[in-house]
Amino acid sequence: MKRRHLLATAALGLGLAFGGAAAAQDKTKACFVYVGPIGDLGWSYQHHQGLLAVQEAYGDKVETAYQESVPEGADAERVLTQMALSGCDIIFTTSFGYMDATNAVAKKFPNVKFEHATGFKREAPNVSIYNARFYEGRAIQGHIAGKMTKTNKIGYIGSFPIPEVIMGINAYYLHAKKVNPAVELTVVWAMTWFDPAKEADAAKAMIEQGVDVIASHTDSTAPLAEAAKTGGKVIGFGQASDMAEYKPSPRVTSIIDNWAPYYVKRVGQVMDGTWESIDSWEGIASGEVELGEITDAVPADVKAEAEAMRDAIAAGTYHPFTGPINKQDGSVWLAEGATAPDGDLLGMGFYVEGITGDIPK
């Protein structure tokens, strides 16, 4: 008797839960998965700013939820499944490593929309991919690095050897080399997106070897904090977020990821039913990639050149990967005047000519 009673209660509870889900249908639920803590002041922080913008844009009509520091791998699949079950209408997975998990879970929940950042797989009709052309910002950073370095050694802290990062390294190097043929690039792979102590150590190792301009592709401000200890001898760039607290030096400018317009647009499309699976890759022109203020630590002429390059990229008159460009092994990648097709960039697995070292497999 008792057991039956229990079952009945459970059934009732289940019914209530479903009823609750049904009642919540008029509210659109947007969910976000972050790879780091929202307090990283970098990558995940910027995505969270996007969530806040969605909340502000739609107010009561939208409900948001997020989970931070979700490891890339099996855990991600579990988190995504849970989110889909909890009534999310659209789920943004904001790191490259969620690619397979996103597609796997999307197949199981055809009614939930999935948006995967920085990936290249769309295996289900309810998966979209979106990215920003960060390499455009990297090109400008490279120009500044080439002009500013006194030791002719510039550095790049890589996270993982994925096209996204390799693209950044190549753009950075090409534009430094263009203005300073003597420049040498040192790449250190941290093999993590977020580990402040390790990022600081990587920056320190570079500084000890004479590198005086450091760009980083990891998520914390630790490399800038390390550069700040040198008292102005070493400069760096804000990554993902403005990192304005390190102005005017070592942070001389920054790449700011502005996801808010995209998130607001896409959540709006879910609301009015016009959402479609797309492959979005916008850059400086549409405002997804912003260049942070160039500080006075940069000479006025260099600043003017950097801003001119930004404007040219925004106007579509200049592509950061314009030939002639050779691959590291000397073979031709882009002929004179040719610009890189998006497909080449999204699958980029090689360094351009002049960079030493190998990309980890």
Next chain:
Amino acid sequence: MFGGIDPGLLIASLMVASVPILFAAVGELVVEKAGVLNLGVEGMMIMGAVTGFITAVQTGSPALGFAGGALGGAVLSLLFAVLTQVMQANQVASGLALTLFGLGLSSLLGQGLFGIKPPLTPDVPFGPLADIPFIGTVLFSHDPLVYLSVLAVAGVWAVLSFTRAGLVLRAVGESHDAAHALGYKVRRIRVLAILFGGAMAGLGGAYVSLVRVPQWTDGITAGAGWIALAIVVFASWKPWRALLGAWLFGGITVLQLNLQAAGSRIPVEYLSMSPYLITILVLVIMSSGRGRAALSAPASLGQNFHAAR
């Protein structure tokens, strides 16, 4: 110079890199010597990191910041002490819970601290000594906490080996029933050991947020507490070996980044896994053959004690 790497600078930076795990490991070593297994090191470290950061920013004094960090770690460990020594809760579960709680609480306390820079911790002024080539770089160019970490190892070693207090602590860890029969206050001693462990972990955490990465971000310790726990086992509960372990681990981490920066031809994958590989290797060597006896853990490790039982 070996391929662009200056050995003096390398040794100096490995000493700095291992300070947080060394503090935490030495503290945990004392806790485990008293027979308590506290898996909450990561939680206590990050609490120390945030409370130390807050104190240093509020007072403008790095020294007070470190004191605040130690206090923060100790206060959190008090929770563990109450759970396991008073309420007789399971130590493994309580320790894991302490880590999760510490991570969450630190994140809460750290709201609004983003972007603030803490006061700089100055190096100990050794004057002309610091200018001696190599030796000056390695020995005389650090902040006070680096020296304190080595002193802590020496102090723990001396107390455990040569003093009555150390003997009692070890007795409690080896056989709490025998120690109780002799009239020692097992629980009180264990609570004190836990508090010491918490303070040391907190100090290590404060070093991360005040010196190594002078800023606050969520999850700043990024797993250092777990490495400290592993180093205690690696050290087979001997303080000097904990120093060796911490330097070895910190050293290889720094070395692999330096090798990459110097353009070494060794693939990055091997370099990245090398700290862990070498740790495993040393563990295997130490636990084989005659060394096996030396690996013995305190006999009452992880067991709760109740006088009425």
